[in-house]
Amino acid sequence: MTTPLLEVEDLSKIYQLETRSKPVRFLREWFTTLPDHQPRLHAVDGVSFSIAPGESLGLVGESGCGKSTLVTMLVRLSTVTAGTIRFEGRDIGAIPPAEFGRSPDRAKIQVVFQDPHESLNPRDTAFDTIAEPLKRLLRLTDAREIAARVGEAAERVGLPAALLSRYPHQLSGGQKARVNIARAIAPGPRLLVLDEPTSALDVSVQAVILKLLDRLRRELGMSYLFVSHDLNVVRLLCDRVMVMYLGKVAEIGPTEAIFEAPQHPYTRALLSAAPGAEPAGGRIRLDGEPRSPVDPDPNVCRFFGRCPQGHGLCERQAPALRGVGPSHAAACHLAAAAEAAA
Amino acid sequence: MAAPLLDVDGLSLEFRTRSGVVKALEDVSFQVAKGEILGLVGESGSGKSVSAYAAMGILDAAGCVTAGAIRYDGMAVTGAPEREVAKLRGREMAMIFQSPRTALNPIRTVGDQIGDVLRRHGGATRQTARARAVEALAQVRIPDPARRARAYPFELSGGMCQRVCIAMALACRPKLLICDEPTTGLDVTTQAAIMALIVELCRERGMGALLITHDLHLAAETCDRIAVMHAGHVVETGAAADLFAQPRHPYTASLIAATPAAGRTLDAIGAIPGNLPDLRAALPPCRYRARCPRALGVCDADPLPPLGSGHGVRCHNPLGCNPMGEEATVDHAAA
Numbered sequence: 208m209t210t211p212l213l214e215v216e217d218l219s220k221i222y223q224l225e226t227r228s229k230p231v232r233f234l235r236e237w238f239t240t241l242p243d244h245q246p247r248l249h250a251v252d253g254v255s256f257s258i259a260p261g262e263s264l265g266l267v268g269e270s271g272c273g274k275s276t277l278v279t280m281l282v283r284l285s286t287v288t289a290g291t292i293r294f295e296g297r298d299i300g301a302i303p304p305a306e307f308g309r310s311p312d313r314a315k316i317q318v319v320f321q322d323p324h325e326s327l328n329p330r331d332t333a334f335d336t337i338a339e340p341l342k343r344l345l346r347l348t349d350a351r352e353i354a355a356r357v358g359e360a361a362e363r364v365g366l367p368a369a370l371l372s373r374y375p376h377q378l379s380g381g382q383k384a385r386v387n388i389a390r391a392i393a394p395g396p397r398l399l400v401l402d403e404p405t406s407a408l409d410v411s412v413q414a415v416i417l418k419l420l421d422r423l424r425r426e427l428g429m430s431y432l433f434v435s436h437d438l439n440v441v442r443l444l445c446d447r448v449m450v451m452y453l454g455k456v457a458e459i460g461p462t463e464a465i466f467e468a469p470q471h472p473y474t475r476a477l478l479s480a481a482p483g484a485e486p487a488g489g490r491i492r493l494d495g496e497p498r499s500p501v502d503p504d505p506n507v508c509r510f511f512g513r514c515p516q517g518h519g520l521c522e523r524q525a526p527a528l529r530g531v532g533p534s535h536a537a538a539c540h541l542a543a544a545a546e547a548a549a
Numbered sequence: 550m551a552a553p554l555l556d557v558d559g560l561s562l563e564f565r566t567r568s569g570v571v572k573a574l575e576d577v578s579f580q581v582a583k584g585e586i587l588g589l590v591g592e593s594g595s596g597k598s599v600s601a602y603a604a605m606g607i608l609d610a611a612g613c614v615t616a617g618a619i620r621y622d623g624m625a626v627t628g629a630p631e632r633e634v635a636k637l638r639g640r641e642m643a644m645i646f647q648s649p650r651t652a653l654n655p656i657r658t659v660g661d662q663i664g665d666v667l668r669r670h671g672g673a674t675r676q677t678a679r680a681r682a683v684e685a686l687a688q689v690r691i692p693d694p695a696r697r698a699r700a701y702p703f704e705l706s707g708g709m710c711q712r713v714c715i716a717m718a719l720a721c722r723p724k725l726l727i728c729d730e731p732t733t734g735l736d737v738t739t740q741a742a743i744m745a746l747i748v749e750l751c752r753e754r755g756m757g758a759l760l761i762t763h764d765l766h767l768a769a770e771t772c773d774r775i776a777v778m779h780a781g782h783v784v785e786t787g788a789a790a791d792l793f794a795q796p797r798h799p800y801t802a803s804l805i806a807a808t809p810a811a812g813r814t815l816d817a818i819g820a821i822p823g824n825l826p827d828l829r830a831a832l833p834p835c836r837y838r839a840r841c842p843r844a845l846g847v848c849d850a851d852p853l854p855p856l857g858s859g860h861g862v863r864c865h866n867p868l869g870c871n872p873m874g875e876e877a878t879v880d881h882a883a884a
């Protein structure tokens with residue numbers, strides 16, 4: 208096996224929730240001997256996965272399960288609480304976000320953020336926007352070289368050269384999305400992280416952008432981490448899919464296996480809820496209260512309480528991720544049992 | 550039939566900008582009855598948000614109604630004094646906006662913000678506002694609502710902010726709910742729960758809803774009726790099931806063909822050729838003319854036929870009927 212491009216091990220991000228103001232904390236410390244417990248929100252909790260060169264990994268999961276938090280750690284915009292991030296074998300997780308801007312790896316990992324309308328600076332032309340990472344990350348200064356690279360990126364994403372002098376408000380949604388993608392691919396990244404790149408686009412533009420992303424990956428040999436709520440889109444674009452639930456990996460495996468034979472009950476519920484899907488066994492409704500991400504009990508499955516199949520064991524022991532098929536793993540006691548029986 | 554809750558009747562609307570007059574809406578008509586969900590679909594820039602803003606009476610100052618009227622429960626919204634319309638907002642009609650994070654105040658906790666709305670419009674007191682805000686958060690499935698009520702918007706994920714906005718809009722039990730892309734940032738299980746909540750409010754309390762969305766599957770599943778917009782025109786309306794099973798306007802058909810679905814490969818989804826026309830330029834009677842694979846000579850000359858009732862379409866050569874002896878279906882994969 209080739210060495211993975213990105214290797215993430217046991218990555219966690221925990222937010223301290225400051226529920227008391229400073230004077231109150233001071234008074235408590237003064238008057239009581241009890242330790243003052245600060246609630247901790249486990250946004251990402253022990254996540255491990257890898258992405259091979261040229262591979263496209265889809266990331267799906269419930270709103271608030273930690274996808275954006277994971278992405279901001281990977282692209283080193285926020286600190287890591289615990290765990291390692293290795294990129295091309297180098298540990299980049301320990302580099303503080305403020306210093307990562309100077310790292311040579313910065314240009315190799317690029318992000319496309321969710322909303323093409325909000326992620327463009329209204330005072331920059333399309334040209335300035337695409338040229339910015341070339342100047343800042345690759346330190347290019349020769350105007351002719353910059354213009355050539357901007358032109359090349361624009362051509363790759365199908366942005367007419369005449370539009371390069373326009374400002375964001377003079378561009379349509381689809382054109383803005385192209386500018387965003389051109390900016391990300393201009394420095395020649397090896398890994399492109401896309402956080403819901405198409406959800407703000409309408410179907411006609413979305414179809415064009417999806418085809419574009421698919422072509423770019425084949426032409427440039429990049430890897431993708433593709434965060435999306437649209438399961439149909441993930442299925443079209445990704446080789447493997449990772450499903451997260453409340454900070455943890457619920458299931459990870461080849462796209463076909465996940466869609467055809469999902470093993471985790473949350474994955475099954477997710478697939479059955481997609482509008483337009485007609486699941487064989489009917490829709491699975493998730494009733495019951497979702498568990499809190501604040502100080503979660505380490506011995507209870509995160510999905511317990513909403514899981515249609517939850518039983519006694521799930522409340523006593525949190526399931527670990529285990530193999531349920533070729534390169535397919537799920538964190539569920541029941542899925543593992545099914546495999547053993549088969 | 551009883552008077553509809555919201556009646557948009559032949560509305561034309563322009564924006565006067567420095568670079569010219571944008572003819573954003575032309576002769577737009579649709580109705581929302583009590584207990585009904587009307588879906589508004591169409592490409593970006595087709596005028597969906599502008600229609601919603603006009604109905605709420607919150608148009609940009611550059612916007613100017615040139616013809617037609619909007620009535621809410623029989624009362625004219627267009628031309629009414631601002632004070633009257635302001636009274637309707639919040640109490641009678643509520644809106645969920647397209648970009649939820651910007652709609653929230655960044656320096657107040659979300660529980661306080663919902664509480665504010667409840668005290669202003671929902672008859673809550675200082676004492677009850679807190680508990681009702683927590684209840685509202687639980688309704689939109691935010692885990693650990695009592696604790697998360699104390700969170701600031703930046704501490705919540707994108708989808709959670711969106712759900713806070715939905716909770717705020719629903720908290721006052723509006724009679725008309727206008728939702729502009731309410732669930733774009735949500736996963737499908739949460740989306741299903743939120744849509745089920747909205748449908749329940751419509752069925753049980755007779756709330757009317759206008760649902761603006763890009764997601765045709767979602768519209769097909771939740772809406773009773775759909776209106777398809779293109780470049781400021783309503784080009785087709787009908788019962789959701791009919792419209793998706795048998796689209797009559799070529800634009801509706803190509804929207805459906807462009808939608809990714811289970812079992813459809815990337816090659817099979819067809820992009821819609823061309824772009825929306827520039828709404829500042831002189832426009833032909835049919836604004837889809839330049840992109841249309843079924844255009845005829847009459848499309849350049851005659852005004853669009855009226856929408857009509859039931860499954861209505863504004864097209865001289867709609868699919869499924871054959872006045873000019875053309876082929877009845879369009880191959881959109883080839884187009």
Ligand SMILES: Nc1ncnc2c1ncn2[C@@H]1O[C@H](COP(=O)(O)OP(=O)(O)OP(=O)(O)O)[C@@H](O)[C@H]1O
Binds near residue numbers: 271274704709
């Ligand atoms: N600055 C912060 N302080 C405290 N909690 C935070 C902060 N940022 C995020 N969180 C919490 O971390 C969890 C994960 O948030 P994240 O934004 O990663 O979710 P997500 O999976 O991207 O969701 P969505 O699909 O809604 O965008 C949420 O419970 C959120 O409230």
Ligand SMILES: Nc1ncnc2c1ncn2[C@@H]1O[C@H](COP(=O)(O)OP(=O)(O)OP(=O)(O)O)[C@@H](O)[C@H]1O
Binds near residue numbers: 380564573593594609
């Ligand atoms: N304040 C304004 N001044 C000038 N033109 C405007 C203004 N607001 C909207 N428009 C124009 O009106 C048209 C309709 O815009 P609208 O926001 O309603 O589109 P939409 O259908 O909601 O699109 P989306 O799906 O992207 O939200 C567009 O051409 C837009 O440029």
Ligand SMILES: [Mg+2]
Binds near residue numbers: 275707708
């Ligand atoms: Mg997110």
Ligand SMILES: [Mg+2]
Binds near residue numbers: 597598599647729
């Ligand atoms: Mg809009």
